[in-house]
Amino acid sequence: MSGHASNEKNTAAPWGGNVSPFRVSYGKLMMWFFLVSDALTFGGLLVAYGYTRYTFSGQWPIGEETFEALPFLGNGYPLAYVALMTFILIVSSVTMVLAVEAGHRMDKKGVIKWMLATIIGGFFFLGSQAWEWSHFIHGTHFGSVELKDGSRAIVKGSFGEIEGFEVIQSGAHGPAKGEMITNENISSEEGDLMHAFHHAAEQGHLEGSAGNLKIHLHDGTLAKVHKAKDENLELLVKEAGTKYAVSLPSDPETRITEDEGSVDKYYAALTRGDVIYGANMDQNEYGPQQYGQFFFFITGFHGFHVFSGVIINIIIFLGVLKGIYHKRGHYEMVEKTGLYWHFVDLVWVFVFTFFYLI
Amino acid sequence: MERDDVYEYSLDTHHSEEEGKKVRKKIWFVTLLLTVVTAVEVVLGAMVKQGSSAWTTVKVLFILLTLLKAGYIVLTFMHLGDEKKVLKWIVLLPYLIFIVYLMFIAFTEAMAVGPAM
Numbered sequence: 001m002s003g004h005a006s007n008e009k010n011t012a013a014p015w016g017g018n019v020s021p022f023r024v025s026y027g028k029l030m031m032w033f034f035l036v037s038d039a040l041t042f043g044g045l046l047v048a049y050g051y052t053r054y055t056f057s058g059q060w061p062i063g064e065e066t067f068e069a070l071p072f073l074g075n076g077y078p079l080a081y082v083a084l085m086t087f088i089l090i091v092s093s094v095t096m097v098l099a100v101e102a103g104h105r106m107d108k109k110g111v112i113k114w115m116l117a118t119i120i121g122g123f124f125f126l127g128s129q130a131w132e133w134s135h136f137i138h139g140t141h142f143g144s145v146e147l148k149d150g151s152r153a154i155v156k157g158s159f160g161e162i163e164g165f166e167v168i169q170s171g172a173h174g175p176a177k178g179e180m181i182t183n184e185n186i187s188s189e190e191g192d193l194m195h196a197f198h199h200a201a202e203q204g205h206l207e208g209s210a211g212n213l214k215i216h217l218h219d220g221t222l223a224k225v226h227k228a229k230d231e232n233l234e235l236l237v238k239e240a241g242t243k244y245a246v247s248l249p250s251d252p253e254t255r256i257t258e259d260e261g262s263v264d265k266y267y268a269a270l271t272r273g274d275v276i277y278g279a280n281m282d283q284n285e286y287g288p289q290q291y292g293q294f295f296f297f298i299t300g301f302h303g304f305h306v307f308s309g310v311i312i313n314i315i316i317f318l319g320v321l322k323g324i325y326h327k328r329g330h331y332e333m334v335e336k337t338g339l340y341w342h343f344v345d346l347v348w349v350f351v352f353t354f355f356y357l358i
Numbered sequence: 359m360e361r362d363d364v365y366e367y368s369l370d371t372h373h374s375e376e377e378g379k380k381v382r383k384k385i386w387f388v389t390l391l392l393t394v395v396t397a398v399e400v401v402l403g404a405m406v407k408q409g410s411s412a413w414t415t416v417k418v419l420f421i422l423l424t425l426l427k428a429g430y431i432v433l434t435f436m437h438l439g440d441e442k443k444v445l446k447w448i449v450l451l452p453y454l455i456f457i458v459y460l461m462f463i464a465f466t467e468a469m470a471v472g473p474a475m
Contacts, residue, residue: 023445036449039453047461047464051464051467052468054468055468062408064403078403079400079403082400086396094386098382101385104372104381105372105373105374248409249409250410338436339436346431349424353421356403358420
């Protein structure tokens with residue numbers, strides 16, 4: 001028996017060889033193991049996020065206050081954009097599972113159709129994330145300010161449009177006195193009016209008060225800022241100072257309103273240069289530094305997974321087009337890339353809840 | 359003797375037109391469910407402010423809804439529900455043990471390090 005067993009396989013026992021004890025192929029099993037380890041990575045990141053958040057009290061940014069902008073429509077739509085992103089990813093997960101289903105029926109045309117839809121959905125998600133990052137990095141029109149008592153506040157309201165800078169004192173190569181600098185004739189060094197205004201505020205190159213602001217431009221030009229009045233300007237204190245306590249999201253009374261001098265306090269901070277616009281690796285206008293870092297790392301790592309998912313989908317899609325899997329007699333490769341794609345969706349479900357909702 | 363614990367590879371799992379219809383019906387049902395749950399989450403998130411009296415309940419609800427969504431994605435879209443029981447547990451159990459343990463450690467520590475929420 002034992003002497004000539006080399007080509008005899010014990011197919012009757014589950015672990016005897018030639019059969020899969022788990023009823024799945026080697027490739028699929030390894031994909032599952034990879035996904036478990038990848039899920040542990042994301043789990044670790046989200047737990048680290050939760051840990052850091054727990055160690056801060058009221059200062060941690062709140063999803064519906066931070067993410068409330070829509071492309072073309074501006075601010076005031078809490079969570080609408082991330083909800084759209086979530087929906088895009090769910091739909092592309094659905095088209096993927098439909099491709100797998102078509103593969104089970106050996107329906108090549110169906111697989112092509114649904115995989116193409118999945119790839120397009122993936123690109124839509126990546127594009128949305130690019131916009132989201134760009135918006136996060138550039139920040140709001142108001143930015144966040146440090147008040148005189150050392151407290152830090154984010155700003156809500158609608159920012160009055162900047163109409164132009166009227167030159168008071170001409171600079172090195174700027175327009176002459178009395179002329180108006182607008183978005184049409186502003187120097188390329190300044191970019192546009194909003195950019196010039198933000199830059200001057202950060203550098204402490206603004207002076208005056210709300211209705212009467214003066215700006216120092218790069219070339220030494222001193223100009224009067226023509227700007228529409230801001231509306232409903234409210235300060236939400238995120239970090240307490242000696243005078244102001246942290247504003248509670250559930251209680252609008254704890255915000256600093258216009259009646260309580262929010263406009264003057266805001267522009268006083270702006271002329272002191274105590275303002276942060278947007279986010280980078282050192283600081284961000286939304287809250288603690290770690291918040292920005294976790295945002296970049298977790299959504300970035302997830303976005304990287306989406307990106308590689310799209311690439312893998314494209315490779316498999318080309319294989320489907322060439323008919324490789326049809327000749328093979330099964331579409332298991334589509335199933336395997338599908339597993340990875342669903343996993344990406346799965347991770348986003350958790351990121352959505354713990355980063356944006358809670 | 360026929361044994362029912364010996365399985366062939368799943369490489370050639372095919373199904374017929376009728377079975378396909380059933381599968382697709384389930385897929386569309388899960389799609390609708392995931393979309394509705396997400397919509398409910400967004401509306402609740404925008405309406406109920408953090409720190410209000412309803413917030414704790416909503417927070418727990420968010421986590422439960424997330425687990426519901428995750429369950430449907432893993433069991434239906436990733437077909438883990440159709441796999442053998444032993445594979446299901448080999449995938450889920452190590453993960454659950456590690457992550458629950460990690461959460462326990464991290465949150466206990468966080469409450470010792472910083473102010474509790």
